Amino acid sequence: MRQSQMIIPTLKETPADAEIKSHQLLVRAGYIRQTVSGVYSYLPLGNKVLKNIEKIVREEMDKAGSVEMLMPALQSSDLWKQTGRWYKLGPELMRLHDRHDREFALGATHEEVITSHLRDEIKSYKKLPLNVYQIQTKFRDEQRPRFGLLRGREFVMKDAYSFHTSYQSLDEAYDKMFQAYKNIFSRCGLNFRAVIADSGAMGGKDTHEFMVLSEIGEDTIAYSNQSDFAANIEMAPVRVTYEESKDGFKKLEFIDTPGYKTMNQVSKFIEQPLENGIKSLLFKVDDRFVLVLSRGDHEINDIKLKNALGTSEVELATEEQIKQLFKADAGSIGPVNVPEAIEVIADYAVSVMRNVYCGANQTDKHYINANIDRDFKITSYQDLRFIQEGDPSPDGLGTIKFAKGIEVGHVFKLGTFYAEKLGAQYLNEQGKQETMIMGCYGIGVSRTLAAIVEQYNDENGIKWPVAITPYHVHLITVNPKDKEQLELSEKIYDQLQMENISVLFDDRKERPGVKFADSDLIGLPIRITVGKKASEGIVECKLRENGGEQEDFEVTSIVEKINSLIK
């Protein structure tokens, strides 16, 4: 394509509202333009990379046996009311009325629509399992759209849905999708992890998030430095064998801790490390209260606590509730002499502690040298804390490290939630009605685009991986007024097109400096420069990847040269 026929409005300055690299570079290099907050147009280069990603997604989904279809954005509120999502989703769900005042949602996802199709069309176990996907535009009215394509209000997603007669069949589909996702993100050149995630409150089973590692990610991933274990830190089990302390029991002491309320304050005041203290938090669990203990340097993980207590909601007790029950401030409560009827549970790490300090259930008082069983009782030990860097990996291989991640994909064993709500049933082999079992599988296509740019850039611009780049070759004529340079460029342009090598030909009448800067910004992998040596049939080649190194070569070998570089 001739650059003169394209709209590639490059910018020298970084747009004021663009906080992260992908947003800055996609705007500066002329790939996207915002039309209104959180809504973007993909200019020709942006559209090309989007389509390249879509192609990879299609190929891998097809290969994994999923079948493409296309569902509408306009969705009747009726379906959403049946699943309850009409009420549960707040203003993120975009809503409108038609001319007859009927309510519609603009699809944020398509569980409702696809489940209603299967309910209406699939009546027998013989027609299951099925797995369908679409690549389609989604809408979500973000409270605060930001980060360019990473958190927009209109975006391109691939969403897939599978339907089964057994959990075993769901597991098989899930594994296939899992593998397809690994293939997709690998082909996109991404450094990513498949991360164990929280399946939430919708009755689902397993779920993984595919996270692209990036400093600007909003999620923290705990991963092993020696295996492929990775989990959202909320979901990473702690498998530490804590060493029993060998110290003898010391005498319990009751001390003043005037105004010292936090673990850190108390630890400093009594000059003992955090690890010697017990942190005591009172939680309201359904209608009762539970005192939850952890080692002073550990953090209690709500999700683990919920799972341990078999409930879907836990919340910290209020100051008032604590006062009423303990007659003490929150900063001074502890496990010694807890009010009756309050259960005390603890994280495993607490079980081996000896001679600890802890709140004394009187405001501004603490105990030191308290000991389990001698001074207080614990009903049960559980895995309740967040994993930490340096902990052993739960799979026994290596040590945990933390990284930030951008979620680009999600696979989820949904179970029967939607099928039950919408009545998606089939006749089983015995002629009995059963509810379909579902999985769903999403990829943020436009988000993946941004994530790639986050991982592929330098101070001069984008550096596209070959599989995604809008064109393989950037062909630049240094001086188009020089007849020899222009003719040779045109010849090369024709030749590359004939050989099906995709090429962007900078035929603009701009200064060479402008062309080279734009070229770095746009970030095509191979640059061919036709300059002064055109008359000798020599051109320059530079790879975007490795900075400034130019290499002269004879134009006669250009196709070979480029093909070997693309490989």
Place this chain on the structure above:
Amino acid sequence: MRQSQMIIPTLKETPADAEIKSHQLLVRAGYIRQTVSGVYSYLPLGNKVLKNIEKIVREEMDKAGSVEMLMPALQSSDLWKQTGRWYKLGPELMRLHDRHDREFALGATHEEVITSHLRDEIKSYKKLPLNVYQIQTKFRDEQRPRFGLLRGREFVMKDAYSFHTSYQSLDEAYDKMFQAYKNIFSRCGLNFRAVIADSGAMGGKDTHEFMVLSEIGEDTIAYSNQSDFAANIEMAPVRVTYEESKDGFKKLEFIDTPGYKTMNQVSKFIEQPLENGIKSLLFKVDDRFVLVLSRGDHEINDIKLKNALGTSEVELATEEQIKQLFKADAGSIGPVNVPEAIEVIADYAVSVMRNVYCGANQTDKHYINANIDRDFKITSYQDLRFIQEGDPSPDGLGTIKFAKGIEVGHVFKLGTFYAEKLGAQYLNEQGKQETMIMGCYGIGVSRTLAAIVEQYNDENGIKWPVAITPYHVHLITVNPKDKEQLELSEKIYDQLQMENISVLFDDRKERPGVKFADSDLIGLPIRITVGKKASEGIVECKLRENGGEQEDFEVTSIVEKINSLIK
């Protein structure tokens, strides 16, 4: 693809709400399903044909030098207010509010968005002309959605926009798009005409509609039986050389026509043919009244009248206005003794008439044997009537015939309307600000899909043209319980896939009758049936196109056979 992995819910019965063939067949053959009035999901087969059409559109648009991009569906109301379309478009324009109560339109087209991009990014004549397109989902809240994909509320369009510094440059782009459209619809196998259309009130110049000929079309096309002339009947010029009458002037007579008001009534009463009478219609044109004459068997065309009078609005005078001005009923007015200050114009056909009958400007009275110049005056003659079947074609080649058409594409020289409203200016070679000149070019992609089915079907189902078909081959095993049949089918399935021949393999455990009926309904061009002669290595081949003829052939030659058929 194995049919067992697809969702192809075929129906025996025609859906009650489906009035036309394409709607009936696309639903019955399992290509689409309505989710809510005028909104459809494309099931896997429907998605395949949609994507095949999109591919043809992309190839031809790319070839014609248009560059693909992608704009959002969510559009700020601000832009639409600037062009006035926010107010002009009624409830068809779907509107919504975001969580901050800002107004949005769901894009019905993208003139506003693309013009705002060009305004912001293109500052110099050096960067023009430009031509961009997108394939994207559009929304229009039809008063009465019907005819399946032909008039839906969410649909896929290809829309292109070109920007120029001169009308000559626009003309060139228009011609290229025109040719691209001809290529696209030809490749889709459609019988269509490029029809001269009305450029409407937005100050545009030339415009053509691409019409697929079909009885269910809502527009009437006047076309030549010997050339490629075709026009919306509203737009077809009449180029008839009327023959001068050789009769001598007869004596003017004043007669009673009691209660006879229409041309037909008067013609019968006085026993003279319609062609001998003059029809007189009073129009209100801006602030004045004009009496418009046509031959009794001709119809006045509003659009021609507007153009002739150089105005954008004409309307028939009311009964009351006529009474006031002529002191006579509408059915009795005529050109003899018209009130002063009322201009009289006539269609060309009137100029050669002799001894005519016409209203006498007294209720229930007519003249017979009235003659131009002797009895009444005409200010000017114009082309004012609708063309009729049998008229010579305006290009001088052949005779006019009428046909009904489905509009599938539209090319339009927009001019400066949008660029002016949105301030899309550039600096010309002299450094002066000028307004960009635009063209726009639309194709209803999902509508084209339906139009193809309208032209390709028989009583048993769809008959896809090779370029559009979801798969080339339908492979059917008569009895999958017969091991030889099943094995041979699997072998053929593998082989065809290896040879990149797209194949739908009916591996379902259904009766042969069901499979064949479904196969006719689905409409793939080539059917390969593996039946009793499998053991001899013989299979049957049938073309969907020519009804029931089966042909046996040896399975060893299958790839050759199919490839030659596809060609």
